[in-house]
Amino acid sequence: MSALPLKPSKGEETRALILEAAVQHAGVHGFDALTIGVLAEQTGLSKSGLFAHFGSKEELQIATLDEAVRRYNEVAFIPALKAPRGLRRLAMVFDNWLQWIERSGLKACPMIAANTEFDDRPGPMRDAVMQHMQRLNHEIMRGVQIAIDTGEFAKDADAEQFAFELFGIISSCYRSRNLFQDPAANARARKAFDRLTASNLARTEPESITRRTPK
Amino acid sequence: MSALPLKPSKGEETRALILEAAVQHAGVHGFDALTIGVLAEQTGLSKSGLFAHFGSKEELQIATLDEAVRRYNEVAFIPALKAPRGLRRLAMVFDNWLQWIERSGLKACPMIAANTEFDDRPGPMRDAVMQHMQRLNHEIMRGVQIAIDTGEFAKDADAEQFAFELFGIISSCYRSRNLFQDPAANARARKAFDRLTASNLARTEPESITRRTPK
DNA sequence: ACAATAAACGAACGGTCGTACTATTATCTA
DNA sequence: TAGATAATAGTACGACCGTTCGTTTATTGT
Numbered sequence: 207m208s209a210l211p212l213k214p215s216k217g218e219e220t221r222a223l224i225l226e227a228a229v230q231h232a233g234v235h236g237f238d239a240l241t242i243g244v245l246a247e248q249t250g251l252s253k254s255g256l257f258a259h260f261g262s263k264e265e266l267q268i269a270t271l272d273e274a275v276r277r278y279n280e281v282a283f284i285p286a287l288k289a290p291r292g293l294r295r296l297a298m299v300f301d302n303w304l305q306w307i308e309r310s311g312l313k314a315c316p317m318i319a320a321n322t323e324f325d326d327r328p329g330p331m332r333d334a335v336m337q338h339m340q341r342l343n344h345e346i347m348r349g350v351q352i353a354i355d356t357g358e359f360a361k362d363a364d365a366e367q368f369a370f371e372l373f374g375i376i377s378s379c380y381r382s383r384n385l386f387q388d389p390a391a392n393a394r395a396r397k398a399f400d401r402l403t404a405s406n407l408a409r410t411e412p413e414s415i416t417r418r419t420p421k
Numbered sequence: 422m423s424a425l426p427l428k429p430s431k432g433e434e435t436r437a438l439i440l441e442a443a444v445q446h447a448g449v450h451g452f453d454a455l456t457i458g459v460l461a462e463q464t465g466l467s468k469s470g471l472f473a474h475f476g477s478k479e480e481l482q483i484a485t486l487d488e489a490v491r492r493y494n495e496v497a498f499i500p501a502l503k504a505p506r507g508l509r510r511l512a513m514v515f516d517n518w519l520q521w522i523e524r525s526g527l528k529a530c531p532m533i534a535a536n537t538e539f540d541d542r543p544g545p546m547r548d549a550v551m552q553h554m555q556r557l558n559h560e561i562m563r564g565v566q567i568a569i570d571t572g573e574f575a576k577d578a579d580a581e582q583f584a585f586e587l588f589g590i591i592s593s594c595y596r597s598r599n600l601f602q603d604p605a606a607n608a609r610a611r612k613a614f615d616r617l618t619a620s621n622l623a624r625t626e627p628e629s630i631t632r633r634t635p636k
Numbered sequence: 637a638c639a640a641t642a643a644a645c646g647a648a649c650g651g652t653c654g655t656a657c658t659a660t661t662a663t664c665t666a
Numbered sequence: 667t668a669g670a671t672a673a674t675a676g677t678a679c680g681a682c683c684g685t686t687c688g689t690t691t692a693t694t695g696t
Binding site for chain 3: 215216217241242243244253254257261262263
């Protein structure tokens with residue numbers, strides 16, 4: 207019935223099953239803790255059976271990261287493209303980013319975990335993380351450029367600075383949520399985002415462009 | 422000759438030696454990777470000899486985190502208290518935070534590593550991280566309050582929001598430095614900090630309060 | 637200098653790690 | 667449905683894990 211995935215062979219099915227558990231585990235315990243044995247036990251496979259799907263632990267780690275990114279795009283980024291071009295879309299990218307963990311049934315973000323785990327450890331995993339993160343960064347900068355084009359953002363808005371600060375807000379939000387268990391974490395993040403966008407608005411525009419009512 | 426540490430006994434000396442290596446290692450490879458064997462080899466001790474200093478791996482991890490925080494306070498936070506009360510002190514706390522890694526000869530920040538590694542894993546390590554981070558957060562909020570008292574910050578400045586965003590800036594800076602290897606990371610962080618403080622200034626004051634010349 | 641004590645060592649433990657092999661079973665294709 | 671192929675299981679490996687224990691060496695206070 208479904209069109210695109212013509213034939214999910216048995217191998218692809220179990221591989222997806224493994225990656226489901228792997229993404230879950232990597233978010234909480236990190237990518238180094240992605241051990242073959244634990245994952246095999248969790249999926250009901252034998253160690254060697256699971257291992258055969260990837261060929262090495264590093265390949266498993268990379269596949270897990272790729273899968274996490276794929277899910278993020280699926281549940282967060284791509285849906286945000288439905289929002290109208292400009293500030294509203296940027297806001298939806300941000301909001302979806304804030305919510306994507308719970309939306310995809312995860313307990314922690316594998317992308318953030320991979321980021322801090324490998325950012326200072328050269329190798330294939332770091333390269334993969336960097337590539338994914340740079341792509342995401344680039345998409346955000348593109349979003350800023352669009353907001354400039356629509357006239358909402360000032361012409362001299364600094365897209366790279368915007369992306370820099372946006373990631374900081376997300377990072378801090380995760381910390382407030384997970385470490386401090388602060389229920390107001392999302393609200394703080396949104397307030398920070400509003401301040402960030404406000405400082406990039408074209409001067410002639412009123413504030414009412416933002417998606418939330420001015421109270 | 423030196424006054425305070427009356428008698429650094431042999432045990433305390435080697436313990437400090439171990440923690441030196443441990444802090445270094447934990448920053449880059451994380452606290453789970455703080456294995457007894459690697460650390461023993463690195464310090465020239467035997468596994469059992471090193472182990473005796475802590476009694477368990479978890480105690481070693483906690484001691485390493487404590488040591489990292491102690492160093493941070495020593496080289497970054499406490500020196501910032503020399504700055505005059507208010508915005509200038511806040512700015513120095515921030516600047517020292519940005520520079521403390523290189524100042525203490527580390528390659529990566531163990532505190533950030535511990536934060537993302539344990540923020541979603543309940544246990545003694547998470548408790549320790551939370552305690553340290555909450556203390557730091559509290560100190561920053563106190564700094565904001567002082568800046569309000571001096572009249573530099575608006576009376577309704579949100580100290581908690583300030584601390585929230587400040588940590589985000591630091592996080593993003595680490596990512597830009599380590600993952601993206603962006604030489605402009607510190608400059609971006611400072612720009613973000615300036616924007617953050619600017620939005621908290623008392624309305625009657627001019628901008629010239631900030632420490633950096635207006636170009 | 638000597639006894640009391642602290643510090644470090646060496647060997648061994650049961651486990652788990654990643655990976656390599658071969659054998660067995662399930663799935664696909666003709 | 668038979669033969670080819672893909673998927674999984676089983677077993678074993680050397681290495682390292684955290685931890686324990688008894689022994690030996692170094693430091694300390696007297």
